[in-house]
Amino acid sequence: MKDCLFCKIANKEIESDIVFESDKVMVFKDVSPVAPVHLLVIPKKHISSIMEIDKMDGPEIEGMMKTIVSMASDLGLEKDGFRIVTNIGDNGGQSVGHLHFHILGKRKFVWPPG
Ligand code: 5GP
Numbered sequence: 001m002k003d004c005l006f007c008k009i010a011n012k013e014i015e016s017d018i019v020f021e022s023d024k025v026m027v028f029k030d031v032s033p034v035a036p037v038h039l040l041v042i043p044k045k046h047i048s049s050i051m052e053i054d055k056m057d058g059p060e061i062e063g064m065m066k067t068i069v070s071m072a073s074d075l076g077l078e079k080d081g082f083r084i085v086t087n088i089g090d091n092g093g094q095s096v097g098h099l100h101f102h103i104l105g106k107r108k109f110v111w112p113p114g
């Protein structure tokens with residue numbers, strides 16, 4: 001989508017530190033990490049948040065979720081635990097209107113979140 005930051009990252013119009021890429025999914029490092037591991041997992045196709053998940057088909061959803069799991073697994077996050085976050089809208093703290101999952105790890109996180 002025009003003027004969408006993460007579409008531009010997916011299309012490589014804007015540079016990012018890419019960790020993994022398939023035809024449908026991209027994983028890159030957050031530019032302002034809040035944990036020693038802070039990755040963003042996005043569908044390359046524009047979807048504004050998880051509330052538009054109906055725009056993805058079953059295999060696309062499966063591929064995205066399995067990418068999150070394999071990233072976390074490859075990074076060895078499971079043993080100590082980690083967090084997967086997707087923010088929605090203003091109250092959720094979403095600042096980029098393109099579906100993304102934060103993978104946060106290698107430190108302790110508090111609950112409830114701020
Ligand atoms: P949100 O606040 O929408 O849940 O998460 C958006 C995330 O995107 C933030 O953690 C922010 O640091 C990250 N971000 C914003 N702009 C860029 C960028 O240009 N490149 C990268 N790699 N991350 C970005």
Ligand code: ZN
Binds near residue numbers: 004006046097
């Ligand atoms: Zn987009």
